[in-house]
Amino acid sequence: MSRKVVIVGGVAGGASAAARLRRLDEEAHIVMFERDEYISFANCGLPYYIGNSIQDRSKLLVQTPEAMHRRFNIDVRTRSEVIAIDPAAQTVTVRSEERGVYEESYDSLILSPGAKPIRPNLPGMESDKIYTLRNIPDTDKIKAKVQEEGTRSAVVIGGGFIGVEMAENLREIGLEVTLVEAGPQILAPFDPEMAGALTKELAHRGVRIVLSDGVRSFEETGGGIAVRLASGMTLHSDMVLLAIGVAPDTGFLQGSGIELGPRGHIVVNDRLRTSAEHVYAVGDAVEVVDFVNGDKTAVPLAGPANKQGRIAADNVCGLNAVYRGSQGTSIIKVFGLTGAATGNNEKTLRKRGIPYHTVFVHPSSHAGYYPGATPITIKLIFGRDGQVLGAQAVGYDGVDKRIDDIAAVIHFRGTVADLTELELAYAPPYSSAKDPVNMAGYAAENVLTGKTDVFLPRDLEDRDAASVVLVDVRTEIEHRNGHIEGSILIPVDELRDRLHELDPNKEIWVYCQVGLRGYTASRILQQKGFRVRNLTGGYKTYLMAQYRPELEADGAAPGPDAGRTDFAGSPAGASAETAAAASEQDGKTALAEPREPDLTLDACGLSCPGPLMQAKQAMDRLLEGQTLHITASDPGFYEDVQAWTQMTRNRLLRVTKRTDGAIEALIAKSAEGDRPSDAAPQEKDESQDGSTMVVFSGDLDKAIASFIIANGAAASGKKVTLFFTFWGLNIIRKHHKVPVSKTMIGKMFGAMMPRGSRKLSLSKMNMMGMGARMIRAVMQNKNVSSLEELIESAIRQGVEIVACQMSMDVMGIAEEELIDGVRVGGVGYYLGKADRSGINLFI
Numbered sequence: 001m002s003r004k005v006v007i008v009g010g011v012a013g014g015a016s017a018a019a020r021l022r023r024l025d026e027e028a029h030i031v032m033f034e035r036d037e038y039i040s041f042a043n044c045g046l047p048y049y050i051g052n053s054i055q056d057r058s059k060l061l062v063q064t065p066e067a068m069h070r071r072f073n074i075d076v077r078t079r080s081e082v083i084a085i086d087p088a089a090q091t092v093t094v095r096s097e098e099r100g101v102y103e104e105s106y107d108s109l110i111l112s113p114g115a116k117p118i119r120p121n122l123p124g125m126e127s128d129k130i131y132t133l134r135n136i137p138d139t140d141k142i143k144a145k146v147q148e149e150g151t152r153s154a155v156v157i158g159g160g161f162i163g164v165e166m167a168e169n170l171r172e173i174g175l176e177v178t179l180v181e182a183g184p185q186i187l188a189p190f191d192p193e194m195a196g197a198l199t200k201e202l203a204h205r206g207v208r209i210v211l212s213d214g215v216r217s218f219e220e221t222g223g224g225i226a227v228r229l230a231s232g233m234t235l236h237s238d239m240v241l242l243a244i245g246v247a248p249d250t251g252f253l254q255g256s257g258i259e260l261g262p263r264g265h266i267v268v269n270d271r272l273r274t275s276a277e278h279v280y281a282v283g284d285a286v287e288v289v290d291f292v293n294g295d296k297t298a299v300p301l302a303g304p305a306n307k308q309g310r311i312a313a314d315n316v317c318g319l320n321a322v323y324r325g326s327q328g329t330s331i332i333k334v335f336g337l338t339g340a341a342t343g344n345n346e347k348t349l350r351k352r353g354i355p356y357h358t359v360f361v362h363p364s365s366h367a368g369y370y371p372g373a374t375p376i377t378i379k380l381i382f383g384r385d386g387q388v389l390g391a392q393a394v395g396y397d398g399v400d401k402r403i404d405d406i407a408a409v410i411h412f413r414g415t416v417a418d419l420t421e422l423e424l425a426y427a428p429p430y431s432s433a434k435d436p437v438n439m440a441g442y443a444a445e446n447v448l449t450g451k452t453d454v455f456l457p458r459d460l461e462d463r464d465a466a467s468v469v470l471v472d473v474r475t476e477i478e479h480r481n482g483h484i485e486g487s488i489l490i491p492v493d494e495l496r497d498r499l500h501e502l503d504p505n506k507e508i509w510v511y512c513q514v515g516l517r518g519y520t521a522s523r524i525l526q527q528k529g530f531r532v533r534n535l536t537g538g539y540k541t542y543l544m545a546q547y548r549p550e551l552e553a554d555g556a557a558p559g560p561d562a563g564r565t566d567f568a569g570s571p572a573g574a575s576a577e578t579a580a581a582a583s584e585q586d587g588k589t590a591l592a593e594p595r596e597p598d599l600t601l602d603a604c605g606l607s608c609p610g611p612l613m614q615a616k617q618a619m620d621r622l623l624e625g626q627t628l629h630i631t632a633s634d635p636g637f638y639e640d641v642q643a644w645t646q647m648t649r650n651r652l653l654r655v656t657k658r659t660d661g662a663i664e665a666l667i668a669k670s671a672e673g674d675r676p677s678d679a680a681p682q683e684k685d686e687s688q689d690g691s692t693m694v695v696f697s698g699d700l701d702k703a704i705a706s707f708i709i710a711n712g713a714a715a716s717g718k719k720v721t722l723f724f725t726f727w728g729l730n731i732i733r734k735h736h737k738v739p740v741s742k743t744m745i746g747k748m749f750g751a752m753m754p755r756g757s758r759k760l761s762l763s764k765m766n767m768m769g770m771g772a773r774m775i776r777a778v779m780q781n782k783n784v785s786s787l788e789e790l791i792e793s794a795i796r797q798g799v800e801i802v803a804c805q806m807s808m809d810v811m812g813i814a815e816e817e818l819i820d821g822v823r824v825g826g827v828g829y830y831l832g833k834a835d836r837s838g839i840n841l842f843i
Contacts, residue, residue, distance in 0.1 A: 004108075005107065012043075015040035047166050049143070110312050114248075116134060131240065155179075156178070177206075199549055216230050259275035266281040292344045363376055376398055452522045509532070611632040623669065650668065693841040701764075725807040
């Protein structure tokens with residue numbers, strides 16, 4: 001006699017259990033009850049259908065009752081709700097639209113009732129303008145509402161996965177969206193600094209965000225609805241999407257004797273059997289074990305539900321399968337960014353008193369020299385024994401596979417040492433030889449082995465300035481662009497020579513941009529006897545932790561026209577639209593954006609100042625009013641192009657950041673007399689048009705800096721003069737030996753000095769030439785032009801290169817030995833140029 005298996009509920013858990021049962025037992029009588037007409041649909045895809053990313057509604061339907069019956073011979077009964085269970089009699093009570101109320105017997109029972117949206121008991125909740133999203137009928141209602149003429153705005157209540165996905169998709173179809181979250185952050189599986197990166201992306205895309213403010217009531221107002229918050233703020237919109245969480249749909253089990261957890265979840269053992277004989281449960285309604293910490297929890301995700309359905313079916317058929325718990329591995333798309341998490345976060349570990357360490361790394365998604373590389377931020381959490389406890393990642397590309405790698409290590413109780421040893425697929429378009437996962441493992445291993453001690457941004461709040469010195473080891477330019485308050489600047493390359501400035505009786509906290517130079521500085525200081533800690537993830541992590549969405553006076557967050565912020569960087573400059581508005585205020589009218597640009601330029605893969613140099617050369621070929629469309633992958637280009645167009649008096653019509661992280665700009669060439677000022681055109685001030693540099697040093701790093709600045713200035717329309725004197729003359733010598741007549745002293749100098757730019761050494765850490773070779777290799781890998789290419793580019797852009805005649809005479813260098821295009825002049829020539837320059841530098 002065949003066994004009879006009844007399944008309550010379809011979708012992920014129930015449908016997968018039914019299919020597995022049939023594959024294991026062809027003779028079983030399988031009955032599936034579903035209260036709606038849809039037994040298996042892509043519930044995770046519902047927001048994307050509403051947002052038109054999925055165009056065809058039928059693609060949401062994974063299985064229809066008819067197809068399920070034909071393929072698996074399942075007795076599917078839709079519009080049939082199980083309202084009670086009698087485990088002793090082994091029957092379920094069913095309320096059916098077609099057959100009324102009746103009982104159905106079973107040999108084995110699998111419960112997959114799922115979870116339902118929470119609807120709090122608040123004034124005004126009965127309004128038909130308040131929607132929830134659980135199933136296909138809910139989706140159809142929301143879709144119909146947003147397509148109604150006059151629906152222009154929505155308030156989304158709740159910053160969980162559904163709330164954020166709905167906010168994104170409603171914004172994508174043009175609605176004004178406000179997201180309200182009662183807690184201090186969105187997306188609870190992420191820690192605050194990682195959630196902040198995703199919050200920033202929402203704000204940049206025009207979603208208004210209200211945090212730490214709960215809803216008190218709803219009230220219909222004419223054709224719309226008012227949402228009143230605890231703070232006293234009132235939000236007005238055409239509709240409300242309620243997404244404050246879900247509760248297990250287990251009310252029908254009351255009185256059945258089946259054990260429920262404190263929040264109403266079904267209690268199961270590791271074989272997914274309930275407290276009742278022959279009754280199993282799967283999916284969002286069950287209480288499971290947290291795989292990392294062993295506590296009871298609930299994880300309403302599709303992946304675990306599908307696996308549980310399969311395991312329950314195995315156990316019904318006597319296969320003795322075990323469900324070991326859930327890690328909560330999850331991922332979300334937030335416009336251009338991706339966020340993913342696995343295992344425990346810091347909040348969970350602190351709550352349970354589990355000791356742990358944390359590190360941040362900010363590697364690129366793939367090899368930096370291959371076009372399109374974008375940054376990833378990975379947060380790794382691990383125990384004192386090195387076991388990986390959790391991880392989170394945010395980035396534009398490659399986030400999913402990095403979290404999947406770490407999730408696999410967690411599943412096998414792996415350690416940070418395992419992360420360092422993972423052999424992962426590598427080719428330049430996909431990764432780096434040291435994958436970001438390996439890099440996270442290396443950073444963690446350095447902490448475990450005592451090679452470095454780290455601190456987190458929150459630790460700065462408790463820093464005692466009297467006993468702890470905070471040191472920024474970045475460059476002066478980086479420090480000026482933004483730094484942590486109270487820090488002193490000692491660049492890492494100067495640290496060894498400036499140790500006397502630090503008090504050995506105080507603890508030293510160092511930081512750089514992403515943590516790498518800070519680690520180097522900490523190793524120097526530690527080996528010199530200092531007590532030192534490094535800010536893990538550097539200033540970039542600090543900025544992520546500081547982000548808070550700002551509200552305007554009316555309670556609205558700044559929209560996309562209010563400027564943007566890089567997801568882990570400092571606030572960017574004004575948007576193109578803002579710049580255009582400013583031009584109009586100055587009495588200028590922004591140029592209308594043409595349908596097709598006159599010239600298109602791909603500068604992806606180039607590092608600064610490459611994109612600007614390319615833009616300058618392209619604009620030189622255009623006529624007044626013609627336009628250039630340029631695409632660059634260098635993250636700094638978003639800000640650079642805005643400043644550059646202001647300096648060059650060209651018009652920035654549009655600058656946008658694509659979902660893949662690339663920046664696109666549309667620039668119109670202005671007339672020579674056009675000025676971004678309401679003042680009448682005046683005679684050109686020659687003193688502000690020039691830039692002069694005296695290059696005294698012959699060090700490779702200083703030569704590179706000189707020509708990067710010169711190229712950037714020339715690309716901005718400046719008249720640039722480089723005056724080479726003494727050791728700087730070696731930079732502009734020819735590489736090959738030139739037969740010229742010299743004195744004995746001249747010959748001695750010639751033999752001792754490097755011949756040409758290829759022979760230059762670094763000012764520090766030269767290491768018998770190894771340092772110079774290393775810096776050149778890094779430049780090549782990062783797609784930064786070599787010194788020789790920078791020299792050629794400068795000459796092409798009209799940079800005037802002048803060799804000091806007096807220095808040439810002293811050092812015995814003949815004019816024939818200099819590269820082509822060099823002018824020979826004296827100090828008077830230089831002073832004349834300097835007098836007409838607004839910028840004078842000595843290098």
